[in-house]
Amino acid sequence: MKHLKDQLDRILHIKETPKRIVSLVPSQTELLYDLGLESSLIGVTKFCVHPHHIRTDVAIVGGTKQIHLDKIKALKPDIILCNKEENTKAIVDACEAICNVHVSDIFTIDDSLKLIHQYGEIFNKSKAAFDLLKSIKKEVKAFNTFIKNKPILKAVYFIWKDPWIVAANNTFINYLLKLNKFENVFENEIRYPEIELSESTINKDVDIVLLSSEPYPFKEKHRKDIQEFYPDAAIILADGEMFSWYGSRLAKAFKYFKSLRLNLENNQS
Template sequence: MEVLDQLQRTIEFKSVPKRIISLVPSQTELLCDLGLEESLIGVTKFCVHPHYITTKVAVVGGTKQIHLDKIKALQPDIILCNKEENTKEIVEACENICPVHVSDIYTISDSIELIKQYGVLFDRQKQSEAMSAKIEAEVTDFKMFLKNRRELKVAYFIWKSPWMVAANNTFINHLLELNKFTNAFDRQERYPDVLLEASGGYEAIQVVLLSSEPHPFNENHKTEVQEYFPKAKIVLADGEMFSWYGSRLLKAFEYFKTLRLNLENNLTY
């Protein structure tokens, strides 16, 4: 069997891979929702969905630092990585152990492509097709929900010290656009540092979203950020809904609807 990953690399297998290591939290959740939990033999310490998975499956490190000896000892058939989450060095090191599939996600279409690739790779075509169709239906319904709603100018923060935002050419930005949120930093690329100044310059920004990950923003940070955005609504955002691109998308659009309705009830624009 030959399959392509999302870097267009050919991976060859004599049979369906049965022993899977996932180095990406959102992909771990996706595998479990495709019915592959029993095939998982290794995950990262950040794989929090299902909530019990790290108590059932060996933890082989994080997304940026892994224990190669532990991975090798588990004798995996395949290791699943992501271009953004895992370094090139990690992918190359893992390739010395077994075949590695690398995802590369920027859009909903990329997410659906990955789900279907896993369907073929792990003999879960029926489940992957059903999941893909459900996500596509959710997107269509959400676009109808937003049809007569206005654009809102937003900033989406992922880190502090230094302050960092999600900018253009990211999956987060793609979902912001889908939400009819105009990203105030869309002229920059990826995840730039931002110098915040109390003197202002951000008057046009209506909403500031503080992501729950990778930095765990909380209520205490809202007051701190409000100083720089005195006219904006400061909101704690569920980072999983904006950045997890697997089966989490099945839950994301109801969350986005609630977020939009709450904003409209609290904004004057």
């Protein structure tokens, strides 16, 4: 019997390596796949899009905020994987009546690395977890060297339209913005505040506006809407997965961040 803690310090009593996994978080589904656990995945959300075939091969048990509890029960999972931000406490409580529930809580790179290590322990994938951790640490180190002497740019990161919502403090997105030396104009706000776009309310002293590809799918046409309010800023369609997915996606994210910064520099020259 293993007694392991999740990222909320909740104790999981694991008799044997879980073989039937339900994942209620897209980035964690991708992480499981990259740890070699695809054959153990029996349930995912409709938002679990990586790998692309997963929703065809595995049962869909709802979204991240609304689940089909009866479907999950019928799958007879050994463990259900949740996240404090993505899933509600009510969902976690309901799932605990079925089996062990692991809850992640991610604000920093270190939190992400700890999650990967925990999954390695829980699912007997320590070697795969070690290799992934090594890869991510290497990417972070190289990016920190690259970004070290770059100027700080004032930034706004939009995640939704109608109403307009931005990423602010106490979010993983804000943490990654800081790593990119993007000073979040809304850092004094908490989580994901709704803002009003008008001439009288916005701060025009902004260098870059990032329009995330998720959860709202910002497109080229939305750049014009935003440019009106931030006439001097670079308006970028950002890959939201790179800024908010905290599992194995981090092994790819820092090359993307480097490319993003280089493109900004090239467009300014």
